[in-house]
Structure formats: structure tokens, C-alpha cells
Amino acid sequence: MKPDDGEVLRRHIAARLERRRTVLVALSGGLDSTVLLDALACLRGRQLPDLAPRAVYVHHGLSAHADDWAQHCQALCRHLAIPFQQVRVSVDPADGGIEAAARSARYQALAQALLPGETLLTAQHQDDQSETLLLALKRGSGPAGLSAMAAASPFHGHELLRPLLDISRAQLRDYAESRRLRWIEDESNQDQRFDRNFLRLRILPLLKKRWPHFSRAAARSATLCAEQETLLDELLAETLQQLTRDDGSLELAPMMGMSAIRRAAVLRRWLASFGMAMPAQEQLARIWQEVALSRQDAEPMMRLGDRQIRRFRQRLFILPLWPPLRGRVLLWEDTGQPLPLPEDLGLLRLGSGGGAVRRPRMDERVSVRFSATGTLHILGRRHGRSVKKLWQELGIAPWQRERTPLVYYNEQLITAPGIFITHEGQAGEEETGLNVEWIR
CATH class of the missing domain: 3.40.50.620 (HUPs)
Known part of the structure; x- marks a missing residue:
């Protein structure tokens, strides 16, 4: 030197x-x-x-x-x-x-x-x-x-x-x-x-x-490849902004008429906006074919690195890989005290907000779970609905259903706090009920 x-x-x-x-x-x-x-x-x-x-x-x-x-x-x-x-x-x-x-x-x-x-x-x-x-x-x-x-x-x-x-x-x-x-x-x-x-x-x-x-x-x-990518970023920035909702989800309907090349470029930039590593061409094709274009009644999910790609109501979402909560049962022994929920879901407590549910009987134990089956009859609806149909009508995305706390008395579902109360959980006209709040 x-x-x-x-x-x-x-x-x-x-x-x-x-x-x-x-x-x-x-x-x-x-x-x-x-x-x-x-x-x-x-x-x-x-x-x-x-x-x-x-x-x-x-x-x-x-x-x-x-x-x-x-x-x-x-x-x-x-x-x-x-x-x-x-x-x-x-x-x-x-x-x-x-x-x-x-x-x-x-x-x-x-x-x-x-x-x-x-x-x-x-x-x-x-x-x-x-x-x-x-x-x-x-x-x-x-x-x-x-x-x-x-x-x-x-x-x-x-x-x-x-x-x-x-x-x-x-x-x-x-x-x-x-x-x-x-x-x-x-x-x-x-x-x-x-x-x-x-x-x-x-x-x-x-x-x-x-x-x-x-x-x-x-x-x-x-460097030349990087310049071309920068140019594409600039040319597609407005399109990506128009397709991206406030919650970060991506509108699918406007993408249906795009060329496959333009659509893939938009998808790459949407993923990059979340700091994700660039997927291979095969992975991009799978996102479109297996998630975006799956059956309307399907609940598609594709894992990509440490995230998952989901679709709901003609929008794509990028979400964390949460551990499954199905099967988890939390006993709420003292309802006078807040109940912490797992996986950063906040807590349940008694308060003044939302509708009131009846008080549990002496022989009923209060628990919190994250799944339900069968047909539900909820207040405000004349007819029963299957659990899946009810969640769809309420506009609750599949991954939110799996992370929504459900209050049970013994084996009877009483309420999804702030979302619905079942007929079985309805408080009597002269009863001072319990207002269960979900604090997130």
C-alpha cells in the first residue's frame, strides 16, 4: 500500500x-x-x-x-x-x-x-x-x-x-x-x-x-440491479399504497386484473414492507394460488418464515405464528380479581362496560376457553347458528376466533366478552348481572 x-x-x-x-x-x-x-x-x-x-x-x-x-x-x-x-x-x-x-x-x-x-x-x-x-x-x-x-x-x-x-x-x-x-x-x-x-x-x-x-x-x-429495484419501488409505490389498508392488509380484488409479473412485484413489496425476507418465485406463486385464490369458504393459511399469510374477506394479512390456544382452559376462581390471559391477549375483569350476564350458580365453575362447538343461540338473534357461521356473520377473522376468550359456566358457553352473550348467559330482568370486560 x-x-x-x-x-x-x-x-x-x-x-x-x-x-x-x-x-x-x-x-x-x-x-x-x-x-x-x-x-x-x-x-x-x-x-x-x-x-x-x-x-x-x-x-x-x-x-x-x-x-x-x-x-x-x-x-x-x-x-x-x-x-x-x-x-x-x-x-x-x-x-x-x-x-x-x-x-x-x-x-x-x-x-x-x-x-x-x-x-x-x-x-x-x-x-x-x-x-x-x-x-x-x-x-x-x-x-x-x-x-x-x-x-x-x-x-x-x-x-x-x-x-x-x-x-x-x-x-x-x-x-x-x-x-x-x-x-x-x-x-x-x-x-x-x-x-x-x-x-x-x-x-x-x-x-x-x-x-x-x-x-x-x-x-x-x-448496484445496477439495486437501481432497477429502486425504480420499481418508485413506480409501484402508489399502487401498493392504494391496495394497503390501515391495518396493513392487502386488497385482492384490484389485483385480479393485473399481469402475473406486476402482481408478483406488488406482493414482494407488500411482504418487504413488513420486513420479511424475499420469498422464492415458487413461494409467491403459492401465496397467490393457495391463499388468495382458495375457495371462498376456505380459511387458507401459508407459513412464511416466522409469519403466516392468511386471507379474509378478499384481503391478505401477514400475522405472527401464534401458538395454538385450542384446548386451553383457564379457571377463574375469583371473578372479583382480573384474570390474565396468555399470549399477550390482555385480561378479563368485571366492570361496567358491555352487556351483563347472569351470575354463576353455586354448582357452576367459571372458566375461560378459546374454542366452541355446536349451535349457539345468542341474544339479538331469533335462530341458532353454527359456531363457524356465527363468527362469519360477526365479521371475526379465523385467527381472531382462535384468540378470543370465551367465558363458560361448567360446560355452558356464556359470553364472548364484548362480542355476544348466549341465551343461557342472559341475566334476569331483576338480577344484578356481571359485566365482563376484555381489556387488550
């Missing part, structure tokens, strides 16, 4: 930072993040005196050397006078494989470590970008996947910045050697069972030997 090359790299990082001054560096102790941290320390002492970097090391516990690496990172930060934080995470290989699970755990930990107003800095570089592009090609990704990594992107209410994407690994090594930096060599980076390592160790060296500027060209292709 030429004597002024280190200064060039630091100016490059300063330009990428723009006005950002409070930053958190994802520090692994490897070459890339070590160079980034050292460059920030130099900038703080020269061009950017108001720069306030912090560093966080995510301890996965996957290597026998992880404790030593954490100590190395702590010592580096102490030497550079940069605040240091260590976060321990557990990695479940069943969650998409060890690579994906470790990455997911790492980014969750980084999100939790961020302070208000901080920007997360990661040290991915130009060679990482070309590896990501090749992995996207292997998966058969479209322009969104081929965009690879963005230089800046939203991240859990903050911003994720990658200031080294235009810098090659060779340039980072030259900088580190000129500064006599010490860094960690993770032995797992040599394990060619992992696709990224296979590309880095076997494929990219051959490509660069044939075409020395391959990584730069691949990064440019990723």
Missing part, C-alpha cells in the same frame, strides 16, 4: 458516513472489522473529532476460541479507547442450518445492542459483495436478490451502513499490514462445506485469475 493509501481509505469511509457520528461497529476481530474500527479511531482523532464509535462482539459459542476472540476484541477497543460490549447468543442449527442460524442470531443481537440514534456499521467489502451475488445466482434469485447487499438500509428502526463495499479484501489487508494491525483468523472460514467459503476459496480465485477485475464488475452488476 502506498504511504497515502491509508488516508485514502479513511477519507472513503468518512465520505460514506456523511453526517452520521454515533455508530456501533459489529466487531468480529477479523481483518475486515479490525480495519474498519482502526480507521474510525483515526478519523475520530483527525477529520471527525465529534465521531463517537462503539463496538460490539457477538459471542456465538461455536468455536473453542470464542472466549479468546472476545478478549482480543476487548483489548483492541481498550487500545483504541473505544467503548466495548460483548453479547452472548445461542445458535440453533435446526433454524435453517448453522450459517443461517448464526447470522440470524448475530443480527438480532446487534439490533438489541443499538442505542437511540446509533447507526450500525458492518465491514462487508467488495469481495463479499461478489460472493453474495454468486450465491443469489445459485438460488435463482431475481433482481432483488441480485442486488446483493445495499450500502445503506433500514435496520430495526435504525440504519445499517456498509462503508467498505467499494473496497477489496486485498486493499484491506494492505491497510492492516501498513498499520501493523493484528486480527483473528477464524478457522471456520476454511471449511468448504459452507457455500460462501467454497466460493471464496475455490471459485473466486479462478475467476480473478482469468478476469482480475471480476469482483469490481460483479459489485457494479449488483
Whole structure:
């Protein structure tokens, strides 16, 4: 590296930072993040005196050397006078494989470590970008996947910045050697069972030997794909806004007349608005065919990552994967005290709102459940209705039915608080009934 090359790299990082001054560096102790941290320390002492970097090391516990690496990172930060934080995470290989699970755990930990107003800095570089592009090609990704990594992107209410994407690994090594930096060599980076390592160790060296500027060209292709995706975002923004309701659901009727290509593009952007990973083309087709176009009387559901896609009244909804509550029975021994409900559903209490139900008899135990069967006769309706038909008439979505508390006296359904009261739960004309409120 030429004597002024280190200064060039630091100016490059300063330009990428723009006005950002409070930053958190994802520090692994490897070459890339070590160079980034050292460059920030130099900038703080020269061009950017108001720069306030912090560093966080995510301890996965996957290597026998992880404790030593954490100590190395702590010592580096102490030497550079940069605040240091260590976060321990557990990695479940069943969650998409060890690579994906470790990455997911790492980014969750980084999100939790961020302070208000901080920007997360990661040290991915130009060679990482070309590896990501090749992995996207292997998966058969479209322009969104081929965009690879963005230089800046939203991240859990903050911003994720990658200031080294235009810098090659060779340039980072030259900088580190000129500064006599010490860094960690993770032995797992040599394990060619992992696709990224296979590309880095076997494929990219051959490509660069044939075409020395391959990584730069691949990064440019990723940038062009990203520009096309940005243009599509702008062109479809108005359509997506018109189709999206206040609760985030997506209107289906206007999409029926769209071309399959336009419809898929709208669906992708709707999913992205919830922070979901982009689905494969096959998954998008299944959302449309199996959920959107299922029978009108069906209650379709498709799992996508840690969410579920549901349809109700010609609208698509993105919902969490709630644990099933069917079969749960909560005894409400003392109705004078509020009853906490599971799964963040709030509580039941006696109050003054809603209709009054009769008081339980001495031989009746009060319980709360989340399912009912058979035919129900409710106040205000002359005829009985099946449970499913009643929920449909009341406009209660299938997933809400499964999470609505139902008050029973023994085996008799009395009320769905705030929704209906059964004939069997009706209070007498001269009886002082109970007003059961559902507080959410």
C-alpha cells in the first residue's frame, strides 16, 4: 500500500458516513472489522473529532476460541479507547442450518445492542459483495436478490451502513499490514462445506485469475440491479399504497386484473414492507394460488418464515405464528380479581362496560376457553347458528376466533366478552348481572 493509501481509505469511509457520528461497529476481530474500527479511531482523532464509535462482539459459542476472540476484541477497543460490549447468543442449527442460524442470531443481537440514534456499521467489502451475488445466482434469485447487499438500509428502526463495499479484501489487508494491525483468523472460514467459503476459496480465485477485475464488475452488476429495484419501488409505490389498508392488509380484488409479473412485484413489496425476507418465485406463486385464490369458504393459511399469510374477506394479512390456544382452559376462581390471559391477549375483569350476564350458580365453575362447538343461540338473534357461521356473520377473522376468550359456566358457553352473550348467559330482568370486560 502506498504511504497515502491509508488516508485514502479513511477519507472513503468518512465520505460514506456523511453526517452520521454515533455508530456501533459489529466487531468480529477479523481483518475486515479490525480495519474498519482502526480507521474510525483515526478519523475520530483527525477529520471527525465529534465521531463517537462503539463496538460490539457477538459471542456465538461455536468455536473453542470464542472466549479468546472476545478478549482480543476487548483489548483492541481498550487500545483504541473505544467503548466495548460483548453479547452472548445461542445458535440453533435446526433454524435453517448453522450459517443461517448464526447470522440470524448475530443480527438480532446487534439490533438489541443499538442505542437511540446509533447507526450500525458492518465491514462487508467488495469481495463479499461478489460472493453474495454468486450465491443469489445459485438460488435463482431475481433482481432483488441480485442486488446483493445495499450500502445503506433500514435496520430495526435504525440504519445499517456498509462503508467498505467499494473496497477489496486485498486493499484491506494492505491497510492492516501498513498499520501493523493484528486480527483473528477464524478457522471456520476454511471449511468448504459452507457455500460462501467454497466460493471464496475455490471459485473466486479462478475467476480473478482469468478476469482480475471480476469482483469490481460483479459489485457494479449488483448496484445496477439495486437501481432497477429502486425504480420499481418508485413506480409501484402508489399502487401498493392504494391496495394497503390501515391495518396493513392487502386488497385482492384490484389485483385480479393485473399481469402475473406486476402482481408478483406488488406482493414482494407488500411482504418487504413488513420486513420479511424475499420469498422464492415458487413461494409467491403459492401465496397467490393457495391463499388468495382458495375457495371462498376456505380459511387458507401459508407459513412464511416466522409469519403466516392468511386471507379474509378478499384481503391478505401477514400475522405472527401464534401458538395454538385450542384446548386451553383457564379457571377463574375469583371473578372479583382480573384474570390474565396468555399470549399477550390482555385480561378479563368485571366492570361496567358491555352487556351483563347472569351470575354463576353455586354448582357452576367459571372458566375461560378459546374454542366452541355446536349451535349457539345468542341474544339479538331469533335462530341458532353454527359456531363457524356465527363468527362469519360477526365479521371475526379465523385467527381472531382462535384468540378470543370465551367465558363458560361448567360446560355452558356464556359470553364472548364484548362480542355476544348466549341465551343461557342472559341475566334476569331483576338480577344484578356481571359485566365482563376484555381489556387488550
